[in-house]
Amino acid sequence: MPELPEVQTVVQTLRPYVxxxxxxxxxxxxxxxxxxxxxxxxxxxxxxxxxxxxxxxKRIVFTLANGNRFYVHLGMSGRLTAEAADGPLPPxxxxxxxxxxxxxxxxxxxLCDPRRxxxxxxxxxxxxxxxxxxxxxxxxxxxxxxxxxxxRRTIKSALLDQRLVAGIGNIYADESLFAAGIHPLAIxxxxxxxxxxxxxxxxxxxxxxxxxxxxxxxxxxxxxxxxPGGFQRLHRVYGRTGMPCVVCxxxxxxxxxxxxxxxxxxxCQAADVPVARAGSAQRPRPAQARPAARVRRSVxxxxxxx
DNA sequence: GTCCATGTTCTTTA
DNA sequence: CTAAAGAACATGGA
Numbered sequence: 001m002p003e004l005p006e007v008q009t010v011v012q013t014l015r016p017y018v019x020x021x022x023x024x025x026x027x028x029x030x031x032x033x034x035x036x037x038x039x040x041x042x043x044x045x046x047x048x049x050x051x052x053x054x055x056x057x058k059r060i061v062f063t064l065a066n067g068n069r070f071y072v073h074l075g076m077s078g079r080l081t082a083e084a085a086d087g088p089l090p091p092x093x094x095x096x097x098x099x100x101x102x103x104x105x106x107x108x109x110x111l112c113d114p115r116r117x118x119x120x121x122x123x124x125x126x127x128x129x130x131x132x133x134x135x136x137x138x139x140x141x142x143x144x145x146x147x148x149x150x151x152r153r154t155i156k157s158a159l160l161d162q163r164l165v166a167g168i169g170n171i172y173a174d175e176s177l178f179a180a181g182i183h184p185l186a187i188x189x190x191x192x193x194x195x196x197x198x199x200x201x202x203x204x205x206x207x208x209x210x211x212x213x214x215x216x217x218x219x220x221x222x223x224x225x226x227x228p229g230g231f232q233r234l235h236r237v238y239g240r241t242g243m244p245c246v247v248c249x250x251x252x253x254x255x256x257x258x259x260x261x262x263x264x265x266x267x268c269q270a271a272d273v274p275v276a277r278a279g280s281a282q283r284p285r286p287a288q289a290r291p292a293a294r295v296r297r298s299v300x301x302x303x304x305x306x
Numbered sequence: 307g308t309c310c311a312t313g314t315t316c317t318t319t320a
Numbered sequence: 321c322t323a324a325a326g327a328a329c330a331t332g333g334a
Contacts (some may be wrong), residue, residue, distance in 0.1 A: 045307055076313055115330050169312055218312060
């Protein structure tokens with residue numbers, strides 16, 4: 001659920017509760033959300049002060065006073081909240097950290113994640129961003145252009161690739177492409193210089209505006225205090241299939257790209273550059289008939305004969 | 307029962 | 321070999 005604006009909002013609302021606080025106890029109720037598997041997270045963090053909490057891409061990065069780091073990823077349904085120490089534990093609460101604040105009061109830091117696509121990654125001294133791309137809010141347009149020029153994927157798929165740019169997800173990819181007037185099936189490397197620049201500006205403007213509204217709550221998302229976001233009311237295409245475009249009145253379309261639902265206005269986002277086919281790979285069809293005897297055997301066929 | 311969901315990673319295919 | 325699409329993961333809601 002959470003993309004850059006939601007993750008950043010969680011960090012900002014969590015920071016006053018945990019910055020400088022000491023982790024007194026770690027109640028890890030499910031081992032399988034700790035990664036790498038086998039990490040003794042409790043042994044690493046109990047008794048340690050939290051020096052700082054920051055965001056990198058969609059990761060919530062904790063830095064301990066001893067310099068070690070770990071990060072929380074919220075996956076699709078994760079919530080990281082600061083709660084009064086004695087409230088009842090809701091279902092799917094996988095981690096509870098008891099935290100002693102500088103003022104002397106105690107709170108609980110809870111990770112709740114029904115679908116369990118999220119989790120906690122222990123980093124130690126490793127960098128928190130070795131395997132993801134640059135931050136979109138500070139990304140120079142020329143750098144985005146260069147990165148897009150390297151791929152023939154659709155622009156929608158490219159924006160969702162965290163190694164290309166970190167922090168954009170399904171909502172903000174659709175909203176940014178609408179703001180830039182670019183068709184989601186446009187081939188990334190076919191965008192004009194002007195379009196790439198416009199897209200870069202649109203991404204920044206969209207993410208910043210979402211940030212000002214505390215992110216989007218479509219379903220599960222809450223900040224660290226439990227409050228929902230407000231930006232879902234300002235979505236211009238995401239989740240508006242069939243409704244009139246807020247700019248031109250044309251009905252908003254929904255297609256599937258890379259397995260993800262994609263919303264766009266067919267008039268405001270005209271396909272004025274080469275586009276891929278929706279819903280499946282752009283498969284160059286053989287101009288002539290296929291070779292006749294095409295004997296292909298699946299793996300299971302082969303195994304069945306052994 | 308069906309389909310869908312704010313994400314990532316592994317596998318399969320071209 | 322590389323690039324990209326699809327499936328899988330787990331749960332709940334419409």
